Amino acid sequence: MNTAAKLGAYALGLAVVFGGAFGAGKVVGPVGTPPAEDHAAMATATPAGDHAAMSTGSGEQVKGDTPGGLQVSQGGYTLNLITSMKAGVPADLAFTVIGPDGKPVTGYEVAHDKKLHLIVVSRDLTSFQHLHPEMAADGTWSVRLTLPEAGAYRVFADFAPTGGDGLTLGADLSVPGDYRPEALPRESRTATIDGYEVTLDGDLTPGQSSKLTLKVGKDGEPVTDLEPYLGAYGHLVALRARDLAYLHVHPEESEKAGPEIVFYAEVPSTGDYRLFLDFQHDGKVRTADFTLSAGERQQEPTPKPSPSAHGDDHSH
Numbered sequence: 001m002n003t004a005a006k007l008g009a010y011a012l013g014l015a016v017v018f019g020g021a022f023g024a025g026k027v028v029g030p031v032g033t034p035p036a037e038d039h040a041a042m043a044t045a046t047p048a049g050d051h052a053a054m055s056t057g058s059g060e061q062v063k064g065d066t067p068g069g070l071q072v073s074q075g076g077y078t079l080n081l082i083t084s085m086k087a088g089v090p091a092d093l094a095f096t097v098i099g100p101d102g103k104p105v106t107g108y109e110v111a112h113d114k115k116l117h118l119i120v121v122s123r124d125l126t127s128f129q130h131l132h133p134e135m136a137a138d139g140t141w142s143v144r145l146t147l148p149e150a151g152a153y154r155v156f157a158d159f160a161p162t163g164g165d166g167l168t169l170g171a172d173l174s175v176p177g178d179y180r181p182e183a184l185p186r187e188s189r190t191a192t193i194d195g196y197e198v199t200l201d202g203d204l205t206p207g208q209s210s211k212l213t214l215k216v217g218k219d220g221e222p223v224t225d226l227e228p229y230l231g232a233y234g235h236l237v238a239l240r241a242r243d244l245a246y247l248h249v250h251p252e253e254s255e256k257a258g259p260e261i262v263f264y265a266e267v268p269s270t271g272d273y274r275l276f277l278d279f280q281h282d283g284k285v286r287t288a289d290f291t292l293s294a295g296e297r298q299q300e301p302t303p304k305p306s307p308s309a310h311g312d313d314h315s316h
Contacts, residue, residue, distance in 0.1 A: 067245030068168035076100030079169035104139025107162035123152040124181035150177025191288035204294035222259035229280040234261035241272035
């Protein structure tokens with residue numbers, strides 16, 4: 001890859017910072033074409049892949065690992081966006097993944113039934129799309145989409161090159177026009193859409209695995225016949241609000257088709273996080289989104305010293 005291309009790719013990776021609110025939930029309408037499976041975890045009908053990455057909010061980092069999606073280049077691979085987009089206009093988003101040899105990658109491992117999963121979110125995290133692009137013989141990926149508003153977007157590519165480890169690369173995409181970012185939704189653990197109600201139970205604790213239980217209902221009744229979506233009954237993406245880092249989210253394997261879908265999330269820091277749940281029922285994929293705040297890391301209890309620890313033998 002030449003120097004100019006590298007600089008261009010780097011510029012795409014610059015982040016826009018904005019804050020959020022605690023515990024909000026709302027729904028992002030029905031998805032016409034089932035969004036592609038993302039790097040986030042899925043609750044599996046049969047054992048589904050687990051690694052879901054997501055971003056976290058601001059706050060002290062309590063884990064040393066660098067979250068996914070923060071870099072446009074990693075391990076010799078670079079996400080290269082080719083086309084530009086206009087607000088409200090359907091268009092093909094094209095991109096390549098440039099490999100260590102400077103050429104577009106054409107060999108990928110299959111994960112969650114796909115060779116590559118694409119997530120496109122607005123920087124204010126109010127717009128979310130999970131897409132399945134198609135690859136041409138020359139390694140160029142493309143997918144049809146519409147970006148609803150002008151402003152800054154983040155594009156995530158989750159993939160594993162043939163014989164290599166999984167990667168999540170992220171690049172910024174700017175849509176010209178009047179950019180008016182919105183604040184994160186306010187506190188709520190319930191999302192509703194088309195008669196469906198999704199509730200979220202659980203809290204995020206930095207530095208440890210946190211259990212999150214999402215329950216799907218419709219018209220006041222639990223939904224017990226969720227349909228498999230990319231081999232799972234639910235698919236969860238988690239992102240940190242300030243820098244849009246991907247979180248590690250692991251699904252709990254279950255043969256039950258609802259109403260509960262369980263995930264385990266690992267957040268590296270305190271702050272606000274956005275969670276996006278894809279679920280399929282009656283042939284449609286819908287996305288419920290929530291905002292959660294990760295509190296302070298729980299301290300390990302200090303063991304009480306035994307009498308011998310003080311060295312007092314009480315013998316005279």
